Structures are given as structure tokens and as C-alpha cells.
Amino acid sequence: MPRTEELETSRIIEFQVPLPVDVDAFQVGHRYTVAEVSKQETGGGEGVEIVVNEPAEANLSAAKPEQKCQYTHKVIYLATKVPAFIRMLAPSGSFEVHEWCWNAHPTIGTLYRNTNWKDAFFIEITTVNKPGNADIENVHNLTGQRLAKRELDKIDIVNDSIDPADYKEEYDPKKYDHGALNENWQESS
Numbered sequence: 001m002p003r004t005e006e007l008e009t010s011r012i013i014e015f016q017v018p019l020p021v022d023v024d025a026f027q028v029g030h031r032y033t034v035a036e037v038s039k040q041e042t043g044g045g046e047g048v049e050i051v052v053n054e055p056a057e058a059n060l061s062a063a064k065p066e067q068k069c070q071y072t073h074k075v076i077y078l079a080t081k082v083p084a085f086i087r088m089l090a091p092s093g094s095f096e097v098h099e100w101c102w103n104a105h106p107t108i109g110t111l112y113r114n115t116n117w118k119d120a121f122f123i124e125i126t127t128v129n130k131p132g133n134a135d136i137e138n139v140h141n142l143t144g145q146r147l148a149k150r151e152l153d154k155i156d157i158v159n160d161s162i163d164p165a166d167y168k169e170e171y172d173p174k175k176y177d178h179g180a181l182n183e184n185w186q187e188s189s
Contacts, residue, residue: 012150014140017157018133018186020173026129027105038074049075058102058109069104091116106130133186158185 019026038048056071079087079095087095093116102109106129113122128139142150157173158181173181 012142012146013153014150015153015155016136016139017155019157020179020181020185023106023129023131041076046077046080049077051075056102058104067104069102072099072101072103074099074101156186157181159183 021029038050041047050072052071052073054071056069057066058069058071059066076097076099077095078097082090082095094114096114098113098115100111108125108127108129110125110127111122112125126140130136130139138147169175173185
């Protein structure tokens with residue numbers, strides 16, 4: 001994944017999300033979820049446009065040379081998600097977010113950027129899927145200032161609170177069809 005220059009104001013946030021499935025099962029679920037969300041959000045001129053979807057090679061970490069991956073470039077159209085008076089004031093293309101993704105499972109590099117903002121604002125995500133229970137101390141092998149700057153957020157999919165507006169019973173892990181999870185699920189997974 002092409003690295004972007006780290007800005008003084010950048011933040012490094014690591015989310016650790018243990019899941020009750022192995023890494024290969026997660027890959028299948030991840031692909032399904034991405035396709036399903038794209039489908040749900042697309043329609044009426046809005047949603048996700050897949051510009052490129054092809055095999056490629058990328059360097060996703062300093063520790064590994066170029067590796068085979070699936071490269072995608074998508075454009076996410078968000079104008080209808082923004083109040084009309086803001087849309088009227090904003091330049092054309094302001095509510096189009098480009099996503100470039102290099103999926104070399106179990107490592108995925110993703111870059112989000114609005115082309116109007118150029119280099120002033122972007123989100124770079126490096127996802128590392130590892131077996132275990134989020135007990136890896138430094139999964140991204142950060143050093144020095146980057147490690148000191150890192151914020152760590154451990155997410156428990158069963159016990160963390162969720163906003164009632166975001167709750168969907170069909171996605172509740174406590175009601176999972178393949179074995180509901182209890183509050184001690186991480187100890188038994």
C-alpha cells in the first residue's frame with residue numbers, strides 16, 4: 001500500500017476486536033459483509049461505485065516484500081447523507097470519498113480520501129487479522145514515537161454497550177444462530 005506522509009496532527013488508533021471465529025472464517029464473513037453493505041447503500045445515484053477490482057501486488061508492511069493482493073478502487077457517494085444547505089455550499093465532489101484497498105489477507109491496507117481535500121485529510125487503515133484473543137501486544141510492530149502515540153481500544157462484541165439506534169437483533173452475538181455468546185465468551189473461545 002502506498003504510504004502517505006504522516007502529519008503532525010495524525011492519530012494512530014488501534015482497535016483490537018477478538019472474534020469467536022478463526023481467521024479464514026472471518027475472511028469469508030468480511031467479504032460477505034463488504035458486499036452486503038455496498039448493496040444496501042447503493043441506489044438512486046448514491047452508494048458505492050467499484051472503479052477497479054483486480055489482482056495486484058503491494059507492499060503492506062515494512063516487514064514483507066511485495067505480495068499478491070486483490071486491489072479495489074471504489075468511490076463512495078455520500079451527498080444524500082448530508083443536509084441540503086451544506087450540499088448547496090460545498091464544491092462539486094465534496095461528498096465523494098475514494099477508497100483504495102489492497103487485500104492480501106490476513107493483512108489489508110485501505111486508504112480513504114476526498115480528492116477535493118487532497119493531502120489535507122485522509123484515513124489510512126492497516127488491518128491485521130491474527131488468531132488469538134487480542135492478546136498481541138504490538139500487532140503492527142510500531143516503534144518509538146508511533147508506538148507512544150498509539151491509542152488502544154479493545155472492543156468486546158458482547159459486553160460493550162451499543163447505542164439503541166444502532167442495535168439490530170439479527171446481528172446480536174448473544175443471539176447468534178451458531179451458538180449464542182455469553183458474557184464470558186472470550187474465556188471459552
